[in-house]
């Protein structure tokens with residue numbers, strides 16, 4: 001049943017290409033040579049901290065902002081010169097922007113009436129869109145009589161009812177409480193899959209992007225830092241910013257020294273970690289590893305190359321794992337060990353040796 005309903009609103013999926021975009025507000029250079037190739041049917045995220053330019057880029061695709069240079073292509077056609085209403089994109093705003101005096105069904109119908117869609121067709125699409133988001137029974141209510149999650153679904157229904165080729169979502173979950181957010185993000189993913197609609201999702205929340213998106217562009221200060229699947233970004237971050245923004249990263253400062261035995265990364269406190277022969281380690285490179293890739297053993301044994309001596313500073317119980325804070329020289333590092341009921345734990349003050357397999361070490365530039 002759902003599949004039949006969805007099919008009536010499906011457009012064939014299109015690509016979105018962003019080429020050489022620069023945009024400034026006065027002296028503020030907000031988007032800096034942005035290039036992205038978003039594939040047909042992809043659920044794509046713009047992820048980055050507040051002020052990095054995500055919304056500006058999304059509004060540019062929608063036609064609400066003009067670039068200084070570059071162009072936007074939808075399905076291979078340059079749409080840069082088209083006004084918003086001729087672009088075949090639908091945008092869901094953070095605030096939902098529903099009309100409070102209209103019923104849910106009238107809100108969904110509004111955009112179709114404006115476009116001069118025939119009455120019978122409007123009725124068909126309103127029914128299909130409300131079915132799609134599971135609200136067909138609430139068409140007669142006003143937005144104020146709905147929960148936040150339901151209002152969000154009305155905003156999505158209203159947008160997909162106009163059958164856009166591209167769906168743009170600007171932090172659509174930010175007004176929901178934590179539990180609703182998890183539920184609605186699954187619904188959004190499910191809806192996007194059923195419609196096969198190319199979708200771009202703006203968020204500053206890495207968990208949100210990781211759980212629902214196929215690929216993510218990580219942005220900082222108007223620059224795309226890296227594009228990849230959530231797993232690629234986590235396992236092979238291109239720089240320190242990406243490593244820090246997606247998950248917890250341990251970062252060690254140091255400098256490369258060479259002797260008869262090869263190259264070493266000398267960190268504060270005297271420990272030396274061997275630098276792999278193929279690693280490119282210009283000045284400023286940091287040594288990075290994830291908390292779950294490290295091991296801890298009680299100190300006493302002679303430290304081998306690649307091992308760091310330190311002391312436990314504290315521990316946090318995370319359920320499936322125990323996170324230990326380990327002080328090494330002037331740095332505080334995190335190590336996650338699987339939690340096993342009844343197993344001996346390290347205590348604050350314990351002297352430990354921290355080991356990381358060479359394959360889990362990342363040699364990263366700052367940006």
Ligand SMILES: Nc1ncnc2c1ncn2[C@@H]1O[C@H](COP(=O)(O)OP(=O)(O)OP(=O)(O)O)[C@@H](O)[C@H]1O
Nearest residue numbers: 025028030048049050051052053054055056057204
């Ligand atoms: N209409 C505008 N006029 C002038 N400056 C603007 C305008 N809109 C955004 N900016 C500036 O452009 C930069 C990027 O803003 P943008 O809203 O795109 O960031 P964002 O990554 O979406 O942040 P947030 O997550 O807080 O929404 C910021 O420095 C912001 O102050």
